[in-house]
Amino acid sequence: MDTVSNAPLIDIRNVVKHFGSVIALSGVSLTVNRGEVMCLLGDNGAGKSTLIKTLAGVHRPTSGEFLVDGHHITFTSPRDALDAGIATVYQDLAMIPLMSVTRNFFMGREPVKGVWPFRFVDFDHCDAVTREEMHRIGIDVRDPHQAVGTLSGGERQCVAIARAVYFGAKVLILDEPTSALGVAQTSMVLKYIHQVRQKGLGVIFITHNVRHAYAVGDRFTVLNRGKTLGTYKKSEIQIDALQNLMAGGKELQAVSAELGGMV
Amino acid sequence: MVEISQPTAPVGPADAVASPKPVQDERLREASLLTKAMRRPELGALAGLVLVTIFFLSTADSSMFTLAGMMNILTPASQLGILAVAAALLMIGGEFDLSIGSMVAFAGLIFGAFLLLTGWPLPLAIAATLVVAALLGGLNGQIVIRTRLPSFIVTLAFLFILRGLSLVGLKWASGGSTQMRGIGDQAGEGVVREIFSGNALEGLFAWLASHDVIAKFPNGTPTVTGVPVSIVWFILFALVATWILLRTRAGNWIFAAGGDANAARNSGVPVDRVKTGLFMLTACAAALVAILTVLDAGSTDARRGFQKEFEAIIAAVIGGCLLTGGYGSAIGAFFGAIIFGMVSIGLTYTRFDSDWFQVFLGAMLLLAVLFNNFIRRKVTGER
Amino acid sequence: MKSLITGLAAAAALTLAAVAPASAQQNSRIIVVSHGQANDPFWSVVKNGVTAAGQDMKVQVDYRAPETFDMVAMGQLIDAAVNQKPAGLIVSIPDASALGPAIQKAVSAGIPVVSMNSGSDVSKKLGALLHVGQDELDAGKAAGAKLKEMGGKVGLCVNHEVGNVSLDLRCKGFTEGFGGKVTVLPVSNDPADIRAKVKAALASDTSIDTVMALGASLAGEPTVAAVKEAGKGGAVRVASFDLSANFLKAVSAGEAAFAVDQQQYLQGYLPVAFLALNAKYGLIPGGNVPSGPNLITKEKAAQVVDLSAKGIR
Numbered sequence: 001m002d003t004v005s006n007a008p009l010i011d012i013r014n015v016v017k018h019f020g021s022v023i024a025l026s027g028v029s030l031t032v033n034r035g036e037v038m039c040l041l042g043d044n045g046a047g048k049s050t051l052i053k054t055l056a057g058v059h060r061p062t063s064g065e066f067l068v069d070g071h072h073i074t075f076t077s078p079r080d081a082l083d084a085g086i087a088t089v090y091q092d093l094a095m096i097p098l099m100s101v102t103r104n105f106f107m108g109r110e111p112v113k114g115v116w117p118f119r120f121v122d123f124d125h126c127d128a129v130t131r132e133e134m135h136r137i138g139i140d141v142r143d144p145h146q147a148v149g150t151l152s153g154g155e156r157q158c159v160a161i162a163r164a165v166y167f168g169a170k171v172l173i174l175d176e177p178t179s180a181l182g183v184a185q186t187s188m189v190l191k192y193i194h195q196v197r198q199k200g201l202g203v204i205f206i207t208h209n210v211r212h213a214y215a216v217g218d219r220f221t222v223l224n225r226g227k228t229l230g231t232y233k234k235s236e237i238q239i240d241a242l243q244n245l246m247a248g249g250k251e252l253q254a255v256s257a258e259l260g261g262m263v
Numbered sequence: 264m265v266e267i268s269q270p271t272a273p274v275g276p277a278d279a280v281a282s283p284k285p286v287q288d289e290r291l292r293e294a295s296l297l298t299k300a301m302r303r304p305e306l307g308a309l310a311g312l313v314l315v316t317i318f319f320l321s322t323a324d325s326s327m328f329t330l331a332g333m334m335n336i337l338t339p340a341s342q343l344g345i346l347a348v349a350a351a352l353l354m355i356g357g358e359f360d361l362s363i364g365s366m367v368a369f370a371g372l373i374f375g376a377f378l379l380l381t382g383w384p385l386p387l388a389i390a391a392t393l394v395v396a397a398l399l400g401g402l403n404g405q406i407v408i409r410t411r412l413p414s415f416i417v418t419l420a421f422l423f424i425l426r427g428l429s430l431v432g433l434k435w436a437s438g439g440s441t442q443m444r445g446i447g448d449q450a451g452e453g454v455v456r457e458i459f460s461g462n463a464l465e466g467l468f469a470w471l472a473s474h475d476v477i478a479k480f481p482n483g484t485p486t487v488t489g490v491p492v493s494i495v496w497f498i499l500f501a502l503v504a505t506w507i508l509l510r511t512r513a514g515n516w517i518f519a520a521g522g523d524a525n526a527a528r529n530s531g532v533p534v535d536r537v538k539t540g541l542f543m544l545t546a547c548a549a550a551l552v553a554i555l556t557v558l559d560a561g562s563t564d565a566r567r568g569f570q571k572e573f574e575a576i577i578a579a580v581i582g583g584c585l586l587t588g589g590y591g592s593a594i595g596a597f598f599g600a601i602i603f604g605m606v607s608i609g610l611t612y613t614r615f616d617s618d619w620f621q622v623f624l625g626a627m628l629l630l631a632v633l634f635n636n637f638i639r640r641k642v643t644g645e646r
Numbered sequence: 647m648k649s650l651i652t653g654l655a656a657a658a659a660l661t662l663a664a665v666a667p668a669s670a671q672q673n674s675r676i677i678v679v680s681h682g683q684a685n686d687p688f689w690s691v692v693k694n695g696v697t698a699a700g701q702d703m704k705v706q707v708d709y710r711a712p713e714t715f716d717m718v719a720m721g722q723l724i725d726a727a728v729n730q731k732p733a734g735l736i737v738s739i740p741d742a743s744a745l746g747p748a749i750q751k752a753v754s755a756g757i758p759v760v761s762m763n764s765g766s767d768v769s770k771k772l773g774a775l776l777h778v779g780q781d782e783l784d785a786g787k788a789a790g791a792k793l794k795e796m797g798g799k800v801g802l803c804v805n806h807e808v809g810n811v812s813l814d815l816r817c818k819g820f821t822e823g824f825g826g827k828v829t830v831l832p833v834s835n836d837p838a839d840i841r842a843k844v845k846a847a848l849a850s851d852t853s854i855d856t857v858m859a860l861g862a863s864l865a866g867e868p869t870v871a872a873v874k875e876a877g878k879g880g881a882v883r884v885a886s887f888d889l890s891a892n893f894l895k896a897v898s899a900g901e902a903a904f905a906v907d908q909q910q911y912l913q914g915y916l917p918v919a920f921l922a923l924n925a926k927y928g929l930i931p932g933g934n935v936p937s938g939p940n941l942i943t944k945e946k947a948a949q950v951v952d953l954s955a956k957g958i959r
Contacts (some may be wrong), residue, residue, distance in 0.1 A: 096522035098589040108531030110512040120510040145419040326729045335725045440809035481756040562744035566715045611726045
């Protein structure tokens with residue numbers, strides 16, 4: 001199930017990104033394999049969002065190598081990234097609350113039937129697929145026409161992930177999926193990420209919450225001030241050590257002690 | 264196998280995939296047909312129409328509800344309605360076009376000029392007018408998209424520009440007058456003329472009159488000689504717009520662009536193209552109304568379409584469109600325009616002093632919108 | 647939900663109670679459809695005439711107008727009026743081609759139609775029984791004749807909308823009535839522009855002793871000001887069509903010769919009276935009735951100012 005094939009799905013070597021005189025990334029390296037969840041950890045300001053946008057094709061790296069499935073590649077637009085099978089689920093989810101689950105699921109990729117100029121969307125197919133996908137995730141969609149706004153945050157996150165998976169993603173980049181969710185909803189999302197991994201996709205799970213990362217991750221890369229501080233397998237590192245690496249060590253321990261271990 | 268330790272709920276192998284859930288979840292309360300019907304955005308408008316009809320049934324002269332009376336109401340309703348349906352689509356797409364009233368006047372000027380000054384035949388003049396309108400609409404759209412200014416402001420500017428150009432243009436074209444006459448004669452007769460002016464189904468109505476099914480004047484001509492062509496265009500346009508909105512890819516894109524343009528873009532929806540297209544549609548709708556009314560009246564003047572942009576938006580809002588975009592319906596705007604037509608003409612069938620008309624118009628519209636809003640919130644579950 | 651329904655029911659009941667019973671009293675009902683909004687000072691005088699005639703003749707009268715100058719809407723209002731089968735219909739005709747079909751429909755329906763204010767040239771052709779209004783040509787002639795009588799020899803006619811048929815006719819009539827040499831001065835409808843152009847015209851041709859303006863507040867007042875500024879207060883006579891408070895003051899003060907009152911009150915009153923009598927006894931005058939001109943000179947000005955405050959002139 002989680003056999004690591006020869007070439008990693010994604011291999012980034014020493015990527016640097018400058019915005020004018022601002023150095024956002026100054027040497028990031030990471031790899032993601034099939035059937036693996038790679039957690040990208042870093043506090044705010046570490047360069048996570050710049051890295052995601054570079055992976056997603058929004059920014060072009062100033063220097064460094066970028067390999068997908070063993071091949072060198074450059075993305076000129078988000079479309080290129082999507083075509084290469086890299087799907088990004090941003091924090092705002094790209095879900096529109098007023099529209100139905102079905103319409104959101106197929107947004108931008110609606111299947112059409114019929115002859116021009118009378119082409120219309122095959123909503124029967126869409127409804128059936130949506131229902132099935134929702135069942136697979138475990139979301140009770142009471143009515144395929146119900147608005148996405150009636151779903152909880154966790155459910156919406158799962159729909160967004162399901163959408164990306166359905167449309168053929170090989171690598172999923174999830175930008176802080178659990179950061180705004182409560183406990184039950186977080187567990188729902190993490191459960192689904194596990195399912196996705198079992199399917200054989202590679203997942204880059206970006207977060208600043210170490211516990212969530214530790215719950216579902218296989219390997220962990222810590223990002224600090226635009227640089228990767230190291231990549232560790234789960235067996236190689238404990239949760240507290242990870243946390244220290246992220247936050248920069250001693251001060252956090254002191255605060256944690258004060259708060260009676262609640263941090 | 265990777266072990267997952269969860270702080271809270273235990274994880275089984277994704278239990279959702281296990282047994283196929285029954286299609287009907289026992290938690291799914293079979294939504295009553297009424298509730299399902301009421302979820303549709305246009306039901307509020309229909310309810311408003313019923314309210315308004317009841318009001319007039321009790322206060323207006325009974326001739327309002329004869330065949331002639333209904334045609335009398337539907338004619339201005341249809342002229343507004345073509346604008347309202349287009350405005351509704353644009354509003355669902357997240358933008359406003361305040362220039363459509365002025366565009367009616369300007370398109371009337373262009374149309375008259377093509378017929379009278381350059382002497383083009385009717386089909387060519389119609390096509391050329393629509394092209395000019397589409398170009399102007401496209402310009403509106405592009406300015407809105409590229410500058411990211413609110414469409415409210417950009418189109419407001421065009422409201423003044425086009426109104427002014429209509430006045431200047433009319434005076435130049437007619438040698439100093441603010442009216443252009445003689446367009447009807449210049450347009451001539453023929454199939455194209457039949458499609459864009461006059462009445463449809465005249466033969467049917469003449470037959471009905473000769474068999475005394477419908478009323479006649481003392482001199483024998485039927486009181487209603489046919490269905491005014493603008494009503495036919497209105498119904499067709501509303502149907503096509505509804506089909507596009509609810510059944511096609513473009514419709515999904517319109518909802519998406521209005522609901523959240525960013526999310527839509529990230530999903531691959533060509534938001535800019537959709538919005539530009541919608542602006543072109545509203546401009547062409549205004550041009551169509553101009554062509555229809557100019558051919559019927561045989562003339563045009565600088566005040567055509569005055570304030571119609573606001574009426575169109577009100578009709579769309581009565582019809583269930585959210586001002587913030589992403590929600591609404593074309594059929595709703597259809598009913599909204601009928602409400603508008605019924606109220607403005609219907610008041611003249613009552614004995615109320617005309618000084619009170621504007622008060623009544625505003626009050627009725629407010630009531631219709633409040634009622635509609637109330638229904639929508641109740642059934643979409645907003646608290 | 648309940649409270650909303652109760653509220654709506656209460657509102658509906660109140661409205662119905664306030665409405666006079668729309669009984670089938672159709673025999674003596676007259677509908678007026680004009681292009682002038684009741685909040686326009688000129689047209690509110692017409693409406694007052696309509697209302698007064700309704701009371702005097704004891705008939706029901708309804709005054710209808712579109713909210714703005716909208717020929718399309720006006721045609722639809724005429725259709726609505728026809729559907730209600732009134733005893734008489736009164737219309738103004740600013741655009742014969744746009745309103746023609748609707749008016750002809752009224753005539754086909756057997757409804758007596760009287761036109762007023764505008765459209766005297768097309769009135770008969772469309773089937774109206776008669777027209778009550780001011781014949782612009784005749785009014786111009788009368789004004790011209792009076793100014794000639796007052797000693798004018800060289801005149802200037804200030805036209806602020808060349809191409810507007812009524813205004814063109816006014817100048818034409820003025821020229822005929824005046825007899826002497828008349829130049830038409832085309833200006834825009836901006837009072838400041840009118841003032842400047844009149845002053846310039848007076849300066850370039852010092853033989854001008856008469857200036858005729860075609861609208862009191864728009865052109866008449868600036869013309870009086872221009873004449874004063876040019877220092878020709880006593881030498882040049884100013885007259886204008888229509889009334890305005892300031893122009894009448896100028897007439898009282900001797901700064902202007904007279905104003906031409908088209909007496910729009912009569913344009914409202916007389917058609918209602920004619921149609922009421924026509925409905926009752928079948929009477930109808932044999933031709934058009936000129937409501938004006940009435941030349942308001944210094945002697946009459948005071949009374950007119952008074953009545954204008956009451957909405958009668």
